[in-house]
Amino acid sequence: MMDNPPFRSPIRAIVAAFLIAASCCAPACTAQFATPNDSSAIPVRLDPVHPNSNSTVTFSAKYLGPIPYASISGKELQDVQMLDPTYRAGLDLSSLARDKTGRFIFTLYVNRANLFQKSVDAYEIGEDPTGGFNDTIQPVNIYIGSDRSALPNSTPLPLHSPYGSPTALAYKPANADPQSLPMGKDFTFHITLDSALDQLGASLGDATATINCDRCLQTLQVKLSKTALSLNDQVDATFTISPSTFKAMAAAAQPESDKYDATITLVVPVTADKGGSRRDQTVPIRVKFTPPLTGIALGVILGTLFGAFIRMYLGTTHTNKQEFYLGLIYAIVCWLFALLLFANGKTAIKLLGFNFDPTQMFPAFMLCLFAGGGPPLVQLLKNSVLGSMLGEKQKNDA
Amino acid sequence: MMRKPIASALASFVLALGTAMPAHAAPQAHPVAAVKQPNGPVFVLTLEGTVLAVNMSLDRAQIVGRFSFPVTGYAADMAYGVVNGQQMLFIGTTSSSASGVLGSVFAFTTDGRRLGSWTLRHVIAGVAFDNASQTLYVSSGDSPELYSIAPQSKAPIQFVANVPGTTHLGSMAIDDQRQTLYLCDVDQGAIFAMQKQPRRITAIGRVTTPQALTLSPDNTAIFIADSGRKQVVSLSLGTSKMPMRNFTPPYSFKTPSGLAYIDATHLAVADQLDSSISVFDATGKKLYSLPLH
16 A cells, blocks of 8 residues: 655645646646557556466556546555566556456556656556456566566456356265255255355355256245355355155156256356456256155055055966965065165166156056066066057058 | 565555455445436446436435346446337347357346347447437447347347447447437547448547447537546537536546436436446536445
């Protein structure tokens, strides 16, 4: 921060008063300074920087003309570290704004060191970023007067990506991947998102969430635990859902993947501090619908009983009682075996696109039905399906 | 030897950030444009994609409504117009992605209902509505190109003209009396007048970084928000020997970014970094300021 100019002599005080008056006699003065003479300007140049290997930020310096130091004496200026003490320069980072063309601009004040506290030359520094990078702060070389004037990498500047920060939030699903969503009741769960911000904090907008299965949720709401994110910070996203049971069962029967049924897409608008662009961060959350235990039990029991009865009525190898018990045993053992295979997350049983997931109510019912019914049921299906197909063929042939 | 100055620079930088940014105290509201609805409020557009309706009188102002729309990128400019009896706000926004820049113009009712949109593969820096021809002009912020939209039809954006010698066009203002469109180059600070019929483009003045233009209600001067010198200047459209005058002293704003006349003599000036809108009388005296966050 720079000090106010000391008025040590009457001459200095008169000069300062004149400069202040000149800057404040608003409508009476003409705006001739509006077209500053560039040839009188002290040369100012900034080296381009590369926030990452795919991006570059170049800078332009526009001369705005001289102004009395008194006009800026109250500002918090960041001193530019100079090797050559001939010049002095201060950056006004609080002036960082966007112009109509989207460029980030801020003001630099420069003069010879011995004249700095009388008047300064103002420059508008424009940032022209290309490529994607997380908004950050990086040291920049600023040359004032000559190319040997700046202390290398001594001036940290905020750099904003034109796209906004592409990877400001990171989601690492820990134990809950996929996230279980119980059917048939309202449910709340939360995930934690880690800040991947680079040097600059950010504000978070209203988050939204959608799911890619057709109307399988009656309601899906999300709320963030905070509206501002800092470096090495975390934010919790709390989801409140109300599944539509039958649609959720249908989604579970035809899942998006062997490991999860659907994907919730969380969108969090992130805007880096100091005037960064808003960028929507998209976080996919894989979910799996789980019926209540009673539902699974009901599916297993009904499937087992139906299967065993079918076997009892159709089976001819053993007595009815034996067929019934065999049906029960095969159904339960088969379901338990499928459960064991599914537990490792690497096995899927699919038939005609239908997923026989033993943890789902309807698939568990079907699995137990087929296992309990056994060969007699398969024979029955074979005869009826093949019979009808053969009948169709004969009809067509005739 | 090198570490100490770097450490002190970093420390002063962090200090500057800490003092200059009360970042999360309030929702972000950085006004970038202001337009006046005849016999209605002043609409203020923020960089973040919110439109505030502000009732402004000579001694006080009050926010009476707002609507927001999702902006990926930033909002740059806004114009008011009446199309087929429907009052509309036209808003220009720009977003960027790995595939390039995408400028969008949205048409909203004054209560925030979206009516339509148009896209352009350029930065959209300015929009201005010509009531006489029912044409919305759109300036490109990354080229010398000027485009037009016919809001009453579903036709795409049409190329109108190149403004020679410019690189980054910005805000615009329309002079119905003279059938002239005023526009500016943000980079070079030049102000141009484009006569519509016959088409003729002439440079009429220069400031440092023009952010907004508006015509005085009597059509005698054009007012320019100059964010380089952080002031508002006026440019006489007559034959004055001193066409350019200070309306406010240099460095009287943080970043003047939007201009709108609230009546025949009082000018409202939106300040992007100050998150405020202020009212000035005809002599450039500030009457009051309204914080927008």
